[in-house]
Amino acid sequence: MQRSILQERIKSVKDQDFEELALAVFRYQAASNALYRQYLDLLSVAQEQVRQLSDIPFLPIQFFKAHSIQSGIWSSEKVFSSSATTGSVPSQHLVRDEMWYRENARRGFTHFYGPLEDYVVLALLPSYLERTGSSLILMAEDFIQESNQELGGFYLYEQDALLAQINKISSETNKRILLLGVSFALLDLAEQHGQPLPSGTIVMETGGMKGRRKELTRTELHNILQEAFRLPNIHSEYGMTELFSQAYSKGEGLFYPCPSMKVMTREITDPLSLRNDERTGALNIIDLANLDTISFIATEDLGKVYADGSFEILGRLDASEIRGCNLMVI
Numbered sequence: 001m002q003r004s005i006l007q008e009r010i011k012s013v014k015d016q017d018f019e020e021l022a023l024a025v026f027r028y029q030a031a032s033n034a035l036y037r038q039y040l041d042l043l044s045v046a047q048e049q050v051r052q053l054s055d056i057p058f059l060p061i062q063f064f065k066a067h068s069i070q071s072g073i074w075s076s077e078k079v080f081s082s083s084a085t086t087g088s089v090p091s092q093h094l095v096r097d098e099m100w101y102r103e104n105a106r107r108g109f110t111h112f113y114g115p116l117e118d119y120v121v122l123a124l125l126p127s128y129l130e131r132t133g134s135s136l137i138l139m140a141e142d143f144i145q146e147s148n149q150e151l152g153g154f155y156l157y158e159q160d161a162l163l164a165q166i167n168k169i170s171s172e173t174n175k176r177i178l179l180l181g182v183s184f185a186l187l188d189l190a191e192q193h194g195q196p197l198p199s200g201t202i203v204m205e206t207g208g209m210k211g212r213r214k215e216l217t218r219t220e221l222h223n224i225l226q227e228a229f230r231l232p233n234i235h236s237e238y239g240m241t242e243l244f245s246q247a248y249s250k251g252e253g254l255f256y257p258c259p260s261m262k263v264m265t266r267e268i269t270d271p272l273s274l275r276n277d278e279r280t281g282a283l284n285i286i287d288l289a290n291l292d293t294i295s296f297i298a299t300e301d302l303g304k305v306y307a308d309g310s311f312e313i314l315g316r317l318d319a320s321e322i323r324g325c326n327l328m329v330i
Helices: 004-012 015-032 034-042 096-111 134-148 159-172 181-191 218-229
Strands: 078-080 092-095 118-124 153-155 178-179 200-207 235-238 248-250 261-266 281-286 296-305 313-315
Touching: 004 015, 004 078, 004 096, 015 034, 096 134, 096 248, 118 134, 118 159, 118 181, 118 296, 134 178, 153 159, 159 178, 159 181, 181 218, 200 218, 235 296, 261 296
Parallel strands: 118 153, 118 178, 178 200, 200 235
Antiparallel strands: 078 092, 235 248, 261 281, 281 296, 296 313
């Protein structure tokens, strides 16, 4: 199937069509992605053997560290890169079409939260702003542009200015406020300027202490932020350099993937065996929006997946590197 046809189908994919479309994407990538084809050959998996989602081999996420992964022949418009701890190798994700990433991230957010025009987006992402290649910064930039550019914006460490802007938005508009922040920066704000935030404010953490703070469980983090800002719940975004799609939690640490994404679990000790229960396993992710790279990724995250497609993040595989985009542990 042609790439353009697959793209159009991905834009409007529904739950009932996901498996059929995922299999079509598998066939496209098995044919056009040299690295993935070699991986399938090493596993002795022929395309005609793959008839359902559980038959699809998932590429280990570590391949993003050592290879330029792409389906088809094209030149990248930009490269997303992960933050890397000292001595570790960052992941790199080639981007064929920046607008495809922007539009897919936008569709994912609006699926759960409604039009971005209803919000003013404030991004407290100091560690991401201080480096290049962050997919999260591009997503936040797009959200700010699509919501209210005049009132929204990025903040490094200007906590007083951020709070003043929140008060200004609350008093002058009827827009909801989305405060998107990395965990350590939100903790700093809570400890140094804890105060009730305007009703309807969404505080959304993206994970990550970046070595700046002691690691906390998600529950501990959310309890601190809820108390400091007098909010009933704290939202979360789950994403990574290797994904073009995101999942969102509106509280309690239970994530729901956007329509272009599906999460599954595999056996911890047998990476080629999927689980079909709600017990802890390593997470496999299908991201149809990764059409131009690889849509079938075996991550190093541990979690549980439930019958309705929601999932929890419960930590990392023991031998995994701790990466900046996901430092939450349980």
